[in-house]
Amino acid sequence: MQIDIIAGTRPNFVKIAALMHAFTTSFKIRLIHTGQHYDKNLSDSFFDQLEIPEPDVNLGIGSGSQAYQTGAIMKGYEELLTTTFLPDLCIVVGDVTSSMACAITAKKMQVKVAHVEAGIRSGDMTMPEEVNRILIDAIADYFFTTTRQASELLIKQGKDPNKVFFVGNTMIDTLLKFQxxxxxxxxxxxxxxxxxxxxxxxxxxxxxxxxxxxxxxxxxxxxxxxxxxxxxxxxxxxxxxxxxxxxxxxxxxxxxxxxxxxxxxxxxxxxxxxxxxxxxxxxxxxxxxxxxxxxxxxxxxxxxxxxxxxxxxxxxxxxxxxxxxxxxQGNWKKGGIPEYWDGKTGERIAKILASLVLDK
Incomplete structure (x- = not known):
C-alpha cells in the first residue's frame, strides 16, 4: 500500500512520529511536509529528535493568512499528485490547515483519506481548527479516534461504524516513547x-x-x-x-x-x-x-x-x-489516564490499515 502522510506543524510531527515508528515495510510511505511551520524548533528539530526520516517532499509554503496557506498547500499538493503518482491513501492528522487542505485535494483526486484524531469537537466555530475538523471528517473515508466519545459522535452523524476505529492517542505514543x-x-x-x-x-x-x-x-x-x-x-x-x-x-x-x-x-x-x-x-x-x-x-x-x-x-x-x-497551594485534583492512551496507538492503526482493502 502506498501512503502519503501529511505534516506541517508541531502537533503534526508529534502525531506522525507514532505512525512512522509503527508502520512496517508493508507500507510504502511518502512523508510530505507542507512547510506551514518553518521555525526550526517548530519543525526541523522534530525529525532529529523524534527519529523520523527527513520528508520526501517539502512544499515550502511558509507563513500567510488562513486563505493563503490553504490555497498554496492545495496547489502544491495537487501539483505533486499530478506530476508523480496517486497514493492508495492520504493520512492527515489533527486539525491544522495543512491537514484540511491536503484532505480536500486528495479527495478531489480520488485518493482515499484517513483522519487520525477524528471526531473531536469544541463546538466553537470561531476557531479555525474546529472548521478544519468538521471539513476533514465530512469527506474522509476512515476515522481513527482518541476516545470512544469521538467514535460515537461520528457514528451518530452517519459514518459507517466499520470505518470508525477507536485506537487511542498518537501524541501519547510519542511522549511515552521519548520520556x-x-x-x-x-x-x-x-x-x-x-x-x-x-x-x-x-x-x-x-x-x-x-x-x-x-x-x-x-x-x-x-x-x-x-x-x-x-x-x-x-x-x-x-x-x-x-x-x-x-x-x-x-x-x-x-x-x-x-x-x-x-x-x-x-x-x-x-x-x-x-x-x-x-x-x-x-x-x-x-x-x-x-x-x-x-x-x-x-x-x-x-x-x-x-x-x-x-x-x-x-x-x-x-x-x-x-x-x-x-x-x-497543592490542592489540585489527581488525574487518571484515558483509555488506550498507552503508547500502542500507532500499532493499532498499522494493524487496521494492513487489513483494509482500498477500493478505488
Missing part, C-alpha cells in the same frame, strides 16, 4: 531551576493573543498570582511579536524562544504546573500528571478534564487568581 530522552533546555541551567519550583506558560490562540489588551491583562493576572515563582514562557513566533509590542516585564517572567519537543516536555514534566490555551499540551500534562490550567471557554478534549489533570477556567482574567492559588 526517557527528554533534554534540559538552556533556561534550566541559567535560572538554576529545580523540580516543582516553576510554572510553564504557553499562549497562542487568537482569542488570547491577537488583542494587545487581552494578552496584557492575562499576563498581569498570571504574574500577580504566581507568588514570584518563575514563569517560563516559550513563545510561538507569532505570539513573540505581540509580546514585544506590549513590552510587559516582571522579575519572574522569562519569555524565551520556542523550544524543541524534548526540551519543552522536560520543562513540563518537572514544573509545578502549566498554564496554557493549547489542546495538545492538556493531553501531555494529563499523562505526566502535571496540573494544567487552560485559558479557554471550551475544549475539544473533555477527557483531559473529566479524567485528567486539566481544568478549563475560561478567558475571563478574574478566574485566574483562584485557579493559581489552588494550584500553588
Amino acid at each position: 526517557t530522552k527528554l533534554k534540559k533546555p538552556k533556561i534550566w541551567k541559567d535560572l538554576n531551576l529545580t523540580v516543582n519550583s516553576f510554572l510553564v506558560l504557553t499562549l497562542h490562540r487568537p482569542a488570547n493573543v491577537d488583542e494587545e489588551e487581552n494578552i496584557k491583562n492575562t499576563l498581569l493576572a498570571i504574574i500577580q498570582s504566581s507568588k514570584d515563582l518563575p514563569l517560563i514562557f516559550p513563545a510561538h513566533p507569532r505570539t513573540a511579536l505581540k509580546l514585544k509590542a506590549i513590552g510587559i516585564q516582571a522579575k519572574n517572567l522569562y519569555i524565551i524562544s520556542s523550544l524543541s519537543y524534548l526540551e519543552f516536555n522536560y520543562l513540563v514534566k518537572h514544573a509545578k504546573g502549566v498554564i496554557t490555551d493549547s489542546g495538545g499540551i492538556t493531553e501531555e500534562t494529563t499523562v505526566m500528571e502535571i496540573p494544567c490550567i487552560t485559558l479557554r471557554d471550551n475544549t475539544e478534549r473533555p477527557e483531559t478534564i473529566s479524567i485528567g489533570t486539566n481544568e478549563l477556567i475560561g478567558t475571563d482574567t478574574n478566574a485566574i487568581p483562584d485557579a493559581m492559588n489552588k494550584l500553588l
Whole structure:
C-alpha cells in the first residue's frame, strides 16, 4: 500500500512520529511536509529528535493568512499528485490547515483519506481548527479516534461504524516513547531551576493573543498570582511579536524562544504546573500528571478534564487568581489516564490499515 502522510506543524510531527515508528515495510510511505511551520524548533528539530526520516517532499509554503496557506498547500499538493503518482491513501492528522487542505485535494483526486484524531469537537466555530475538523471528517473515508466519545459522535452523524476505529492517542505514543530522552533546555541551567519550583506558560490562540489588551491583562493576572515563582514562557513566533509590542516585564517572567519537543516536555514534566490555551499540551500534562490550567471557554478534549489533570477556567482574567492559588497551594485534583492512551496507538492503526482493502 502506498501512503502519503501529511505534516506541517508541531502537533503534526508529534502525531506522525507514532505512525512512522509503527508502520512496517508493508507500507510504502511518502512523508510530505507542507512547510506551514518553518521555525526550526517548530519543525526541523522534530525529525532529529523524534527519529523520523527527513520528508520526501517539502512544499515550502511558509507563513500567510488562513486563505493563503490553504490555497498554496492545495496547489502544491495537487501539483505533486499530478506530476508523480496517486497514493492508495492520504493520512492527515489533527486539525491544522495543512491537514484540511491536503484532505480536500486528495479527495478531489480520488485518493482515499484517513483522519487520525477524528471526531473531536469544541463546538466553537470561531476557531479555525474546529472548521478544519468538521471539513476533514465530512469527506474522509476512515476515522481513527482518541476516545470512544469521538467514535460515537461520528457514528451518530452517519459514518459507517466499520470505518470508525477507536485506537487511542498518537501524541501519547510519542511522549511515552521519548520520556526517557527528554533534554534540559538552556533556561534550566541559567535560572538554576529545580523540580516543582516553576510554572510553564504557553499562549497562542487568537482569542488570547491577537488583542494587545487581552494578552496584557492575562499576563498581569498570571504574574500577580504566581507568588514570584518563575514563569517560563516559550513563545510561538507569532505570539513573540505581540509580546514585544506590549513590552510587559516582571522579575519572574522569562519569555524565551520556542523550544524543541524534548526540551519543552522536560520543562513540563518537572514544573509545578502549566498554564496554557493549547489542546495538545492538556493531553501531555494529563499523562505526566502535571496540573494544567487552560485559558479557554471550551475544549475539544473533555477527557483531559473529566479524567485528567486539566481544568478549563475560561478567558475571563478574574478566574485566574483562584485557579493559581489552588494550584500553588497543592490542592489540585489527581488525574487518571484515558483509555488506550498507552503508547500502542500507532500499532493499532498499522494493524487496521494492513487489513483494509482500498477500493478505488
